[in-house]
Amino acid sequence: MSNQSGISANEELLNLLRAAPTEAGDSFVAVVANISPDSTVVEFTEKCSSLEALLKALSESPAYVFVHNGAKNPNGHDFFSYVPDLAPVRAKMLYASTKNTLLRQVGSNSVTEQPMVSEAQEIADFVNGVYGKVTEASLLTESEKIGREINEEQRNMRATQSHKLVSQSNGTPSALSFSVNSGSSESLKSLLASNNLITFVINMNNEQVEIANQKNIGSASDITLQPEHPSYTVYRNGDLYYFIYSCPSGSKVKERMLYASNKQGFVNYFSEQEGITFTRIIEIGDAEELDISLISSANETEHQQHEEAARQTDGGRKFSRPKGPARRRKA
Structure with missing residues (x-):
């Protein structure tokens, strides 16, 4: 018609x-x-x-x-x-x-x-x-609009300030600056030596990565994550470091995009500026999705043993053949 x-x-x-x-x-x-x-x-x-x-x-x-x-x-x-x-x-x-x-x-x-x-x-x-x-x-989708807003805000920040966030498109890890809430001049590696769990958030007003919380915990099961907003959490378990990026289901679209686009740059910063290499980088949604077994190893030997056990478990899994429909008995 x-x-x-x-x-x-x-x-x-x-x-x-x-x-x-x-x-x-x-x-x-x-x-x-x-x-x-x-x-x-x-x-x-x-x-x-x-x-x-x-x-x-x-x-x-x-x-x-x-x-x-x-x-x-x-x-x-x-x-x-x-x-x-x-x-x-x-x-x-x-x-x-x-x-x-x-x-x-x-x-x-x-x-x-x-x-x-x-x-x-x-x-x-x-x-x-x-x-x-x-x-x-x-003509743009909601995420594209937000992406443009983020890019524009980052351009404005680069024009007026000496620091900037790392992004997928134009960031450089060495340019990432932190506003440490504790006022400490120590490096992040030094802070992690005394407090093995540090949570970082992006301040949406000035777009700086800041320390939201730092503490010393006894085991991986004691980890607590931001329940309502995305966050980056660095956990030192013995000799090993773990990076956790969490993005709860209730997070705003702009937050999701901003944290996702800066995650790799933040990881690179730890490697290139702090000398920290993460044993595992984990991405989850809500806090309850965190698998504690993935961050339970405290040294390289334990980590290798855990990896080998996981491979054997996966390789040894057998799936039963599904049963066919039951035959009808003859009267």
């Missing part, structure tokens, strides 16, 4: 649009068109020589708006499909199904942009150079 209404523009409207660029020159001119009351043609409604006049001309009824801005496009128009949220559903469908036919008649070469708007102010924003940014952002 066709999704086009079969309604086309009348000659008056088409002739007006063809002549508008030449007549207007570098001036602003907007042509408003509507579908006729009997739903047979798209007809010329009003011509506006200023943005203010155009905004006054638009109501709660849908319309097609052709804006000629000579400074931007001397030979064509920007085409706005203006459909207010409060417009009747039938009118919305009618204007949507007529738009492509109208554009073919006008000629795609003469149309530069084709924004769909629901408020008159959006047209003003576009003309003033603001709407273009909004339109581009509206």
Whole structure:
């Protein structure tokens, strides 16, 4: 079934649009068109020589708006499909199904942009150079929008501060700075010598990695993780170091992306700046997902024994052949 209404523009409207660029020159001119009351043609409604006049001309009824801005496009128009949220559903469908036919008649070469708007102010924003940014952002997924916000914030931080976070795209491990809550000037390796469990969080206000908590625990089973927000936790068990990245299920999307994109850079920092190599790097969601057996080894010998036992366990697993359906007994 066709999704086009079969309604086309009348000659008056088409002739007006063809002549508008030449007549207007570098001036602003907007042509408003509507579908006729009997739903047979798209007809010329009003011509506006200023943005203010155009905004006054638009109501709660849908319309097609052709804006000629000579400074931007001397030979064509920007085409706005203006459909207010409060417009009747039938009118919305009618204007949507007529738009492509109208554009073919006008000629795609003469149309530069084709924004769909629901408020008159959006047209003003576009003309003033603001709407273009909004339109581009509206095409992105939520995670992409957040990714752009993060990148922009990091660019701003690099321009105003001497420190920055490591990211997947432009970070360098040596540039990572810490704000240590305890005020200690010791290296992180020294801190881990006295406190074998340190939890790090990203301060969302200044985007610094900071120590949220540090303590000395007796065993891996005593580890506690941030319950509501992502975190990086470093645990020293004897001679071995473990890195735990946790991202609870209730974490905000921006937090998830920021922590995920900086995890590897943080790990690299420990290796290159602190001389710490992690025996195991673990990624989990909620705290209860942490498998204590993965971080229970206190030295390399124990770790190798644990790894060998795990391999033997995996290799020795046998799966029983599933039983077939029970046979029916003969009466």
